[in-house]
Amino acid sequence: MSSATVTTAPPELIAKYEPVIGLEVHVQLATNTKIFCGCATSFGAPPNTNVCPVCLGLPGALPVLNRRAVEMAIKASLALHCTVNPVSRFARKNYFYPDLPKGYQISQYDQPVAEHGWVEIEVENQPKKRIGITRVHMEDDAGKSAHEGFRDSDRYTYVDLNRSGTPLIEIVTEPDIRSSDEAYAFLTQLKQVLQYILVSTCDMEKGHLRCDANVSVRLKGAEKFGTKAEVKNLNSFRFLKQALEYEISRQVALIESGGRVMQETRLFNPDTGETAGMRSKEHAHDYRYFPEPDLVPLRISDEWMQSICSEMVELPADRRARFINEYGLREYDAEVLTAERDLSDYFEAVAKASGDPRAAANWVMGDLMGALKAGGKSIFDSPVSAGALGELIALIGKGEISGKLAKDIFEKMIATGDSAPVIMEREGLKQISDAAALEKIVDDVIAANPKQVEQFRGGKTTVMGFFVGQVMKASRGQANPAAVNDILKRKL
Ligand code: ADP
Ligand code: ZN
Ligand code: MG
Numbered sequence: 001m002s003s004a005t006v007t008t009a010p011p012e013l014i015a016k017y018e019p020v021i022g023l024e025v026h027v028q029l030a031t032n033t034k035i036f037c038g039c040a041t042s043f044g045a046p047p048n049t050n051v052c053p054v055c056l057g058l059p060g061a062l063p064v065l066n067r068r069a070v071e072m073a074i075k076a077s078l079a080l081h082c083t084v085n086p087v088s089r090f091a092r093k094n095y096f097y098p099d100l101p102k103g104y105q106i107s108q109y110d111q112p113v114a115e116h117g118w119v120e121i122e123v124e125n126q127p128k129k130r131i132g133i134t135r136v137h138m139e140d141d142a143g144k145s146a147h148e149g150f151r152d153s154d155r156y157t158y159v160d161l162n163r164s165g166t167p168l169i170e171i172v173t174e175p176d177i178r179s180s181d182e183a184y185a186f187l188t189q190l191k192q193v194l195q196y197i198l199v200s201t202c203d204m205e206k207g208h209l210r211c212d213a214n215v216s217v218r219l220k221g222a223e224k225f226g227t228k229a230e231v232k233n234l235n236s237f238r239f240l241k242q243a244l245e246y247e248i249s250r251q252v253a254l255i256e257s258g259g260r261v262m263q264e265t266r267l268f269n270p271d272t273g274e275t276a277g278m279r280s281k282e283h284a285h286d287y288r289y290f291p292e293p294d295l296v297p298l299r300i301s302d303e304w305m306q307s308i309c310s311e312m313v314e315l316p317a318d319r320r321a322r323f324i325n326e327y328g329l330r331e332y333d334a335e336v337l338t339a340e341r342d343l344s345d346y347f348e349a350v351a352k353a354s355g356d357p358r359a360a361a362n363w364v365m366g367d368l369m370g371a372l373k374a375g376g377k378s379i380f381d382s383p384v385s386a387g388a389l390g391e392l393i394a395l396i397g398k399g400e401i402s403g404k405l406a407k408d409i410f411e412k413m414i415a416t417g418d419s420a421p422v423i424m425e426r427e428g429l430k431q432i433s434d435a436a437a438l439e440k441i442v443d444d445v446i447a448a449n450p451k452q453v454e455q456f457r458g459g460k461t462t463v464m465g466f467f468v469g470q471v472m473k474a475s476r477g478q479a480n481p482a483a484v485n486d487i488l489k490r491k492l
Contacts (some may be wrong), residue, residue, distance in 0.1 A: 004424040008249035013256055019248045020225050021177035022134075025190060026168050027200045028141070028208040029072040035140045036063030036106065038359070047160040054141075055165030062294050069138065070298065073113050074308050077136045078191045079315055082117030086300050090138075090292035092147040099143035099159050107170075109289045112137035113298065117303035119173075119193070120317065121185040131186050132174030140228055141166040175214070175225065176215055184237060187211060194249030196316050196341045204236055211240055216261065217251045226251070231275050233268045243268040247275050268316040286491040288333035319344055327357035336365055342379045346386045353390020356397050363393055367407070371414045383417040384410070405429065405477040407469035432478050438471075441479065442487045445470045456492050464488065 035039055038055035053061035077084050091109035117133035121341075142160035150158060157415040171190065177183050191209060202209040211234045218225035231247055234240045246268075250262050265282070266275040314322070316338045323334040337347045347364045351357035366388065372382055392410060395401045401409065401424075412423045424430055432438055445467060446453055456463045464485075471484045 007253060008246065009060045009253035009256060012252060014249055014252050016220060017248070017252050017255075018220050018222075019178060019180075019244070020175050020216045020218060020228075021179075021183050021244065022175040022214040022228075022320065023171075023173045023177065023183060023186065024212045024214070024230075025171045025173075025187070026141075026210040027076070027171065027194060027202065028200060029069050029076075029167040029169060030200050031064060031068045031167055033068075035066050035069045035138070036165055039165065045162055050162045051164070056161060057103070057164075063106065063292075065298065066167060066382060067294060070113075070300075070404065071308050072167075073136065073138045073169050074305070075197050075312060076171075076194055076199045077099065077114030078309070078312060079135065079170075079197050079199075080117040080119060080133045080171065080190075082114035082133055082136055084300060085111060086089050086305075087111065087297050088113045088300075089297045090295045091289045092290055093139075093287045095287060097142065097145075098146075098157060099145045099161070099164070101143070101164065105139055105142065106292055106295070106440050107139035108137035109246075109284075111297075114120075118187050119186060121182060121189055123179070123181045123185050129176075129182070131176045131182070134172040134174050136169050136171050137170050139170060140164070141167065141168050144314065146404035162480045169231075174386055175216075175228075180241045181247070182245055183213065184241050187237060187240060192316055192339065198341075208236070210235060211398045213240065213244055213247075215244060215247045215251070217248055217255070226255075227263050229275075230265045230281065231261070231268055231480055232265060232278070233270075239268060239270055243254060243275055244271050246273055251276065269376055313341075316341075316344070317450075320444070323347075323357075327351055327361070329358065329361050337361060340379070346379050346382070346427060349386030350390045350393070353387050354393035354397065355390075358392055359393050359397070360390065363389060363410075367410055371411075375414070383415075388413060388419045395420060399480060399482055401429075402472070402477055402479075402481050408477065429476075429478060432475055432480060435483070438475075438479055438483055439491075441471055441474050442467075442484065442491055445474060453492065464492075467492070 031041060033039060034055055037052050039050045039052050039055055054063055074084055079314065085118050088108055089111040090106050092104040093107045093109070094104040096103060112135040113135065113138040117136070118130040119133065120128055120130050122128045141163050143159055143164040146158040146160065150156065173186070177186060194200045195202050200475065205219045213231045213234060214228045215231060216228040218224065218226045228244070229247065230252070236241050247266070254261060258295045262277070263281040265280075267278045267489070268275050320334045320338045323337060324331060335482055338344045347360060350360040350364055354360045368382065368384065372379065377383075392406055392413065396403055396406050409423050409429065411419050412418070412427075413420060449467070449470065452463045452466055467488050468481065468484055471479055471488070472481065
């Protein structure tokens with residue numbers, strides 16, 4: 001049966017099958033300069049300005065390995081729980097393409113920088129699961145071809161080599177992924193952890209994170225994997241999910257109608273949401289891999305490894321666990337507060353400054369994030385520093401301001417960037433704890449509400465709340481609530 005007649009399968013047929021997915025993810029390392037030369041990696045420079053003989057592939061130009069790129073590749077490998085190989089080797093991967101001036105990519109082949117890791121994922125209503133990482137290897141990126149956008153684009157393709165030689169790592173997973181949701185969760189975790197350790201911005205729009213998916217299906221209960229197709233051009237999370245769902249459905253429909261999945265490379269088309277055959281699968285021997293003669297093997301000494309390890313920050317999953325154990329946060333709160341490194345650093349500083357981590361979590365997740373969102377700001381440019389928010393929360397804890405007054409002060413902190421004490425001083429917002437002043441307010445409230453006084457004395461103690469409310473109102477929220485309670489009880 002020709003694949004042209006096959007479309008997609010209905011859910012009840014798809015349910016008979018189990019998808020098997022392995023991802024190959026390319027991540028641009030956040031170095032300032034390229035992997036084998038000193039050219040800048042900056043995005044958006046005029047075409048062909050960040051280039052030199054090395055990244056232009058001019059004859060005789062020799063590569064020099066960027067130390068920072070190696071360190072970032074190793075940090076990524078450690079974060080993915082991989083074993084780092086003390087010796088790895090670069091290899092030439094030969095192919096012809098106009099945006100590849102050398103005629104080969106410098107990659108790693110049989111001796112990658114790291115192997116055998118895992119990433120833990122969690123999909124709703126399912127137990128946590130580990131996805132195996134087969135390998136992490138380093139390589140250089142190609143340039144970019146521009147097929148469109150020029151007056152003579154019908155006749156010419158333009159090439160921009162600014163990206164040529166940008167450092168990448170490729171992360172290959174085991175075929176452990178069983179659904180598009182798991183694939184989505186994996187990529188989310190991967191992105192989070194790599195951003196966290198500052199090895200990549202993982203900005204998919206800029207191509208800093210690119211993902212290819214290998215997909216096959218097999219009847220549920222079957223042991224043997226089906227034939228896989230490799231789907232390319234998945235440059236957003238949504239496209240990854242969409243492409244996987246389409247491809248799974250296509251393969252099921254094909255098999256159910258008596259056809260066979262072909263081992264091939266397919267291209268996802270975001271306009272149609274479909275994948276289409278691009279070329280038959282290339283094999284390793286097509287690339288004529290051989291050891292790169294211009295680079296010595298990469299040796300990671302114990303000392304170098306130790307210094308890289310010492311620069312590693314706590315991983316988000318570890319931090320999440322610590323926030324729960326050390327600060328008594330709820331699992332959900334710990335999840336939210338470790339989603340980004342800036343946010344977790346901020347929270348932790350507030351927790352320390354306030355001495356009340358749970359209150360800190362509530363303020364950061366509620367008031368602060370709400371205010372930042374409303375102002376279109378990120379935690380990075382928050383007008384209220386972590387120290388200032390911690391100070392505000394500590395004032396509540398010490399009973400110096402009420403929760404209500406704290407909210408008002410917080411709004412002013414967001415608007416002005418001033419600290420709580422500065423605002424309280426300027427606006428005369430000091431909490432009134434002075435007994436004489438409070439007694440005066442209480443007396444006025446009691447005098448103004450004889451009916452409620454009668455009710456209270458008649459045994460209706462719930463009117464107490466009414467009196468406290470009236471006193472707080474009369475004091476513009478500045479009365480010390482604990483002191484007000486005491487005085488009211490005494491006077492009533
Ligand atoms: P190839 O030799 O075709 O490159 P590899 O074995 O190197 O295949 O695997 C490449 C990627 O494809 C890996 O991410 C791997 O997990 C995944 N993969 C391998 N076999 C299958 C399969 N039958 N179905 C889905 N994914 C697979
Ligand atoms: Zn260069
Ligand atoms: Mg392979």
